[in-house]
Amino acid sequence: MTGLSWQWGGMAEEAIVHEYNVAKVPDNLTDEEAALVEPTAVAVYACDRGGISAGNSVLIAGAGPIGLLTLLAARAAGATTLFVSDLNDARLKLAQEAVPGVIPINPKRENVGDVVRDQTEGKVGCDVAIECVGNEHALKACVDAVRKQGVVVQTGLHPHENPLDWFSVTFKDIEVRGSWCYPTWYWPRVMNLIASGALPAGRAVTNRITLDTAVKDGFDALLDPAGTNLKILIDLAA
Incomplete structure (x- = not known):
């Protein structure tokens, strides 16, 4: 994976990669959409690992860029009842705007599991829960919900290390699956999902900046605890 398990990243004019790391961008995909293929592939793979199918109810823990893209991927996979949890109300609002009908949950004010059970058939909980934060409380909320x-x-x-309640895992007879990045052959499929409109990844973009302001308006902006930005794209042609 270029930028993950390979030394070259994307903040350069050129990069040398293996042939299998290259995928042709279809004509009906814009440059901006092409820039979103990599994180969207992470989201699609997470939904595949969860086995999401038509009519499922799904909780996404975390309303960051990966969480939002995973919400969109879950909707594209056929999920009809979507929940998203986050401590940041600004990001919850962005998620509601990007994915109409999603049910927001702020764990500071509500118990995630209780909200999910209250709004699922038979009050049994959701079919799939995907943790997109890297936070032990979020993972525990997924197991509960x-x-x-x-x-x-x-x-x-x-x-x-995360001390998980393994009694709940056993008692509820659930599966806990890891999701590491995505297979290298996912990109053409993800490109088609975005280009067709089935997965509108562009909704995750909250700002577009120029290369000379990338630190101040890009990296620093994303470190702001207010969390008013999700995905910031650098326009290299500007």
């Missing part, structure tokens, strides 16, 4: 024999997908990267 998912129904018996449901699936929890771990996408966020945890910086340390």
